Amino acid sequence: MTTPEAEQGGGGAGEERVTPEGDAARAEGGEHRPEGGAAQTEGEAARPEARLERAVRAAEQALIEYEIAVETFRVEIENFSRLHEQKLGPLYGRLEELDARILEARAARSGDPEDRRRAEEARARLAPIPGVEELLHGWMDDSGLFPEAVAMLTDQAVRPPQRVRPSEEARKLYRELARKAHPDLAQEEKERERREEFITRVNAAYARGDEAELRELAEEWAKGPELKRGPSRAEELYARLEWLAQRKELLALLAKELEESAIGHMLQLAPDDPDGLLDEIGQQLLTQVTERERELAALLAEG
Numbered sequence: 001m002t003t004p005e006a007e008q009g010g011g012g013a014g015e016e017r018v019t020p021e022g023d024a025a026r027a028e029g030g031e032h033r034p035e036g037g038a039a040q041t042e043g044e045a046a047r048p049e050a051r052l053e054r055a056v057r058a059a060e061q062a063l064i065e066y067e068i069a070v071e072t073f074r075v076e077i078e079n080f081s082r083l084h085e086q087k088l089g090p091l092y093g094r095l096e097e098l099d100a101r102i103l104e105a106r107a108a109r110s111g112d113p114e115d116r117r118r119a120e121e122a123r124a125r126l127a128p129i130p131g132v133e134e135l136l137h138g139w140m141d142d143s144g145l146f147p148e149a150v151a152m153l154t155d156q157a158v159r160p161p162q163r164v165r166p167s168e169e170a171r172k173l174y175r176e177l178a179r180k181a182h183p184d185l186a187q188e189e190k191e192r193e194r195r196e197e198f199i200t201r202v203n204a205a206y207a208r209g210d211e212a213e214l215r216e217l218a219e220e221w222a223k224g225p226e227l228k229r230g231p232s233r234a235e236e237l238y239a240r241l242e243w244l245a246q247r248k249e250l251l252a253l254l255a256k257e258l259e260e261s262a263i264g265h266m267l268q269l270a271p272d273d274p275d276g277l278l279d280e281i282g283q284q285l286l287t288q289v290t291e292r293e294r295e296l297a298a299l300l301a302e303g
Contacts, residue, residue, distance in 0.1 A: 052237040059244045064182045066248060068175055070255050075166070075207050080274055081263045087278050091285040098292035100126055105299040166209040173214040174206040181221050184247065 100122040107115035166174070181199055186192035198221065205213040258264050270277035 049234050049237060052234055052241070056237050056240050056244070059241055060184060061179070063184055063244050063248055063251075064179055066251055067182070067184075068178050070251050070258070071178075071203065071206075072171070072174075073255065073258055077258050077261065077263050077267070078207070079165070080267055083275075084263060084266070084278060088282055088285060091282060091289060094289050095285065095292060096122075096126055098289065098296055102292065102296050102299060105296060109299070109302070166206060167211055170206060170209055170211040170214055173211065173218055174202065177202045177214065177218055177221060184244070 100119065103115070103119035103122045107119040178199065181195050181202070183192045183195040183199060186195050198217070202214070202217055205217060259268070266277065267274055
């Protein structure tokens with residue numbers, strides 16, 4: 001499991017860690033080189049806007065790295081959530097059913113109104129949730145029901161959801177595309193819209209782990225128009241820095257929500273072996289199911 005902070009800073013051997021602070025320090029120290037690779041001339045460095053331009057470029061790159069980390073973590077959360085539901089959902093459902101039947105058996109024996117109330121509440125929790133949209137959320141799109149939903153509605157075996165694990169090459173392609181085509185690099189609205197549409201396709205391909213499509217998207221971007229950026233006024237650069245800071249705050253809130261979610265907490269319990277954690281929880285649930293079944297059998301035998 002890779003948290004946004006680890007993803008942002010966890011490069012391989014020889015890869016320099018990217019952080020907003022490190023980028024800012026490099027920008028302040030004059031290590032940045034223009035796109036052409038040549039060092040800044042003395043006249044360029046003396047421009048009042050030069051320092052702001054370096055700071056904006058550093059902040060842009062830092063923000064993109066952070067967005068890549070957050071999106072990567074979101075995909076991990078989503079994939080683990082689907083696997084969690086597929087492996088453990090039936091066990092949780094069986095436990096809830098057994099709990100309801102145990103309460104019903106106790107109420108039938110005692111005749112106590114409070115016992116009946118508890119049994120009715122437990123049974124009500126198992127009833128379908130009213131509202132078609134809520135029932136079908138996540139089970140259909142504009143082309144109709146997903147195969148899993150059709151199987152459930154026709155009492156057929158549900159095909160386990162595909163486990164998506166983007167390859168290292170897919171992860172590399174995704175990062176490269178995000179850094180080159182990110183909408184935050186656009187200064188004009190038309191260019192931003194073009195980049196947003198393209199990045200949406202990139203994100204979708206990455207979520208599917210589709211390495212071939214990512215390669216095609218990389219070729220498509222390479223053939224497209226390059227963004228021409230002219231010098232910016234100091235006021236525009238200050239506004240740009242403020243916007244980047246606000247965007248980073250929003251991303252930080254999203255990362256916090258992901259990390260503090262139930263699935264996020266679960267992933268943090270076993271970051272190196274999430275599948276093993278699911279197996280361990282599954283065994284615990286199976287033990288609870290066995291205990292509940294024995295308790296129910298004893299109650300029914302006594303009744």
